[in-house]
Amino acid sequence: MSAARNDAPIGIFDSGMGGLTVMRALMAQLPRECFIYLGDTARLPYGTKSGETVSRYAVQAAGALMRRRVKLIVVACNTASAVALPALEAAFAPVPVIGVVEPGAAAAISAAPRGPIAILATESTVRGGAYVRAIQALNRDAEIVQQACPLFVPLAEDGLIDGPIAELVAERYLAPLFAQDAARPQCVVLGCTHFPVLERVIARVVGQHVPLVDSAVTTAQAVAHLLAEKNLARGGTAPAPPLFLATDAPERFARVGRIFLGREIPADKVEFVDLQAG
């Protein structure tokens, strides 16, 4: 392992800005690493698109990170993690690729070993069933219920993360899952990177005692583990500040992105990148 390789940044991509919740967890978990984040904002959302389209977009996004010589790729998008991992691994081996679905599934099983586990996600993640497969690979008998929550994404992007509108939408999606005492979920997976910013309102609807699994945190732990295992961790000096790439409107990326990253994003740290020309 060369020091140059260990010093290389970790690449993260998402369809937009939601994956910044994963980056936030990674920066907290791995304070010595450098990060490059790509948001494919020209083509978001991925969550309503077909698996073939999402795979093609994901390979283009990861390709732009590879050209910046990243040492590891984090797919900080549930939709892309659910459908594009095989295509990404095939395209970029031996660079490791890690998604958010498997760490989220593992955390759900440890929070509620027998279920019922409720998966909240976008339409296409629900339709693809990736969380169901990942959880059943760990426990074939776990009871699982899925709920598509498409309005959570624009609510989060609009900063409407609290108040009566967010609460009514959360009730609309979640109340039916929790209506029957016998089958009440024992754990809720926030299966879309936008959803952690709505955590408070979701907790209020499902009850404070039901654990919410935020795959951002468990993915950060999985990345730390992988870096150690492959001897890829960066040591020594302070890391460079993170760099951001957006396929559209860098100014909007900086403005909306801070809701998800939880800190300011300087507009001059967001570069425009054109994936179709890449």
Added chain:
Amino acid sequence: MSAARNDAPIGIFDSGMGGLTVMRALMAQLPRECFIYLGDTARLPYGTKSGETVSRYAVQAAGALMRRRVKLIVVACNTASAVALPALEAAFAPVPVIGVVEPGAAAAISAAPRGPIAILATESTVRGGAYVRAIQALNRDAEIVQQACPLFVPLAEDGLIDGPIAELVAERYLAPLFAQDAARPQCVVLGCTHFPVLERVIARVVGQHVPLVDSAVTTAQAVAHLLAEKNLARGGTAPAPPLFLATDAPERFARVGRIFLGREIPADKVEFVDLQAG
């Protein structure tokens, strides 16, 4: 003017399915014409993207319609009408291109000649100011107020067009505009093709006496006028049933599209088309 040219279909495109409200008005206004509709669903929404990106996408979308030999192009998308008309006219002359902004502006001025006129639209239409310019070209002194309503789009696509969530969102956007008696808007422009399906809830918030300008209807009238003027109208026999093209997930297009078209869309009438390869 050859009969073959008059028999050619009218091409309509939008970022997604909202433009079907324009197609609905066109089919009612022009029952003898044939129509091809393209929804760029792989890249929707346009409303949060930059003008350059929207122009590029619009030229690709219209290009796919041109390959089907359309006689006229209707830009059934406010965002694309606001930024891409010059690029489209340059690319496809002498085929006429007509957008939804100018007919909407004309209808607003005739409903409320001196204003105040309220424009409800997507973020990028508001930022681009196309309605303001189009209205001021008709009356330089008209008072205009703009309001971005980004959540109306996913509400409409999710079929949440009535009930308490839609009402709270409408109140959040509209109540501040109507709070001051002196400057109350005398007319509201539904400046996004998704918004007409939310008409009832909007009317309830702004008051039934305030006219809502739906640019779908006024655009259909403008198209009828243009066909007559250019001697391009189709006569005679019954038209072929409409054809639909989608850049992603034809099944979802058929299912969600009927909310906007107001009639069933047979799944086998929706063809997949890849614009990037085109």
